[in-house]
Amino acid sequence: MHQTNPVLDFLLTRRSRPAAALTAPAPDAAALEVLMTAAARVPDHGALVPWRFLVIGPAARARLSNLIRERGPVLGIDPAKVEKSAMSWQNAPMIVGVVSAPVPSEKAPELEQVLSAGAVCAALVNAALASGWGAAWITGWAAFDRTFLEDGLGLQPGEQIAGFVHIGTCETAPAERPRPDLAAITQHLDV
Template sequence: MPTPNSAVMDFLLTRRSRPAKTLVAPYPTREDLTDILTAAARTPDHGKLEPWRFIVMGKEALARVAGEIATQGPKLGYDADAIAKQTSTYENAGLAVVVVSAPVDSPKVPQIEQIYSAGAACLALVNAALASGWGANWLSGWPSHDPDICTRGFGLNPGEKIAGIIHLGTERAAPPERPRPDLDQITTWDGV
């Protein structure tokens, strides 16, 4: 029989993302982030390709993204409310880690598996931050899919995409629990 790690399992069964708008200072330091990013980089990575990278963005960088959203939103046809909502997310944030999906050419590992690995890095980063006592939230939204905002605001290179933007900080208030999936509705048992 395996030896369970009850503390980790209890954490995973009760983990809860913190809404980004409730995350305030103090924010993780570079030293704090080094451990969190190290844990996130241990995500499954078929072929050891490291098809993702991290961009740590502070207040100034996030304000730059907000400016790009305000400029680009009308060109993309978004209404004032949609632009204001996304702009305020970045204007009010103090720290975020952008997980960039950066697939590489590989004859053995399909690109989709590399993209999944970037998603796994997002969840690993959220869980590492939460386990370290910080509040964390994985967001994306239309600005993270616009090529101009990705290039000018986030600093992505050609061929890269944003897998997720992880907002980090100190939680102002614990969020209420939310309904979770009904396992009977989402699980098929086949021969077990």
């Protein structure tokens, strides 16, 4: 039986905001620290902390936008897609990268550690939304280009981007979208 619970009510109605709809202001350093503290409270078998945050400031976003424009043609990405990606970096009020950085462990398989980094992305988006900010979890083609990751973001071999969380102000709530039919995706095992 569902009793009134503000956290559950939030989770049942939460909706990411389109990154293109986000504007300034973005959270200040103190507000961002609270959001990242909440995001870091995810399941993490063995307390390995197999992820880290990259707070990507305005100058870095401009530099990375230019790198996207350089890398896109090299990778054969459609020019319109390259420009859309570059503009999303250039216009973002704030981007926090979540780096998946698995560590050797006998207790926690690498997949479990990668999933923990994904949980950080979801938790960061939810913390931002719950605090009244607009937020979206984005990857995009640049998130899978090793040159962009290593030269642009300073990632090490073995590290990857779990997501780029765009955070800012969003005055309009997006329309609800279709949700999965639980009956179609749920199997009960009783024996």
